[in-house]
Amino acid sequence: MEKILVIEDEESILMALEDNLRLEGYEVSSAKDGLKGLSMAKEKGYDLIILDIMLPKMDGFEVCKQLRHAGITTPILILTAKSQEIDKVLGLELGADDYVTKPFSPREFLARVKALLRRAKQPKQGIDLYHFGDIEVDFIKYEAKKKGKPIYLTALEFSLLHFLIQHKDQVMHRDLILDEVWGGDVYVTPRTVDKHIAHLRKKIEDEPSNPKYIIGVRGVGYKFKG
Numbered sequence: 001m002e003k004i005l006v007i008e009d010e011e012s013i014l015m016a017l018e019d020n021l022r023l024e025g026y027e028v029s030s031a032k033d034g035l036k037g038l039s040m041a042k043e044k045g046y047d048l049i050i051l052d053i054m055l056p057k058m059d060g061f062e063v064c065k066q067l068r069h070a071g072i073t074t075p076i077l078i079l080t081a082k083s084q085e086i087d088k089v090l091g092l093e094l095g096a097d098d099y100v101t102k103p104f105s106p107r108e109f110l111a112r113v114k115a116l117l118r119r120a121k122q123p124k125q126g127i128d129l130y131h132f133g134d135i136e137v138d139f140i141k142y143e144a145k146k147k148g149k150p151i152y153l154t155a156l157e158f159s160l161l162h163f164l165i166q167h168k169d170q171v172m173h174r175d176l177i178l179d180e181v182w183g184g185d186v187y188v189t190p191r192t193v194d195k196h197i198a199h200l201r202k203k204i205e206d207e208p209s210n211p212k213y214i215i216g217v218r219g220v221g222y223k224f225k226g
Contacts, residue, residue: 002047002117006030007037007063008079009055013102017050020106021113034058041067046074048117051096053080053087061094068095068152073142075116075155092199097154115183120155130165132213132226135204137161146204156181157200164214164224173221197222 004021008014009032021028029044031037034055041049041063049067053060064076078091081102088099097119098112130137136145137153139162144151153161159181164172174190182192197216201208213226 001025001027003027003029003045004048004050004113005037005041005044005046006050007032007034007041007055007060008050008052009033010052013052013079016106017109020110024110024113026113032056034060034063038063038066041072041074042070047120048113049074049076050113051076051078053078053091061090064091064094064096073155075120077112077116089195092154092195093202095152095154097156116155118183119159119181127162127165132165135213135226144204151203153200153203156196157203160196160200161204161224164222165226168224168226171217171220171223177221193221 004026006014006017006021006028008017008030014030014032018028018030029040029046031040035057037051037055038058051060051063055063060078064078067074067076075097076095078096078099079102080087080091080099088101091099097116100109100112128138128140130139134147137158138144139158142153142155142158144153144158160177163177163181174193177193178190197214198208201211201214205211205213213224215223215225217223
């Protein structure tokens with residue numbers, strides 16, 4: 001049984017999330033402020049962390065940042081009540097794997113949860129270790145290095161990079177990337193691919209605005225060269 005930690009301070013939302021997750025068979029723990037959530041996430045082994053952004057004592061951005069700096073690789077799904085692009089972008093830059101914007105349907109929420117859990121435990125087929133330029137990636141251990149120094153990639157970023165490397169020198173359409181990396185049961189737009197590619201480039205490219213490895217093909221998608 002997968003263990004999920006929900007960090008959410010709004011009682012009605014927390015209860016709804018807990019009920020939906022337990023009905024799906026997950027073991028659920030919860031915290032109502034950022035400090036408590038951070039402590040619980042560090043002390044216990046969870047399979048997924050669901051993290052609200054607007055929290056008392058410590059906001060979700062800081063919780064996410066500290067978890068990643070502590071080397072905790074548990075997938076993080078952030079919840080935000082705001083529609084501003086900056087919230088989503090900042091969450092991804094700090095190491096979150098995905099996000100949903102309130103209000104969201106239980107169906108969408110559970111689809112995202114299942115996709116993250118599936119992705120985190122899915123073995124990478126075909127490529128275990130890969131080197132390109134000054135980057136070294138271990139898809140079994142979920143570890144990556146640039147110039148010998150560790151760099152942090154989310155579980156989704158590992159899956160995205162793995163998929164592109166598997167199809168090296170081939171142009172992958174955004175819709176195909178969505179189906180293969182996110183899964184057909186999760187509703188996300190092609191723009192989501194662009195956002196994650198941008199964050200991945202910041203971590204592996206020397207010049208993200210002039211990428212050497214992940215090349216965009218206008219109006220179609222992306223290809224990997226390396």
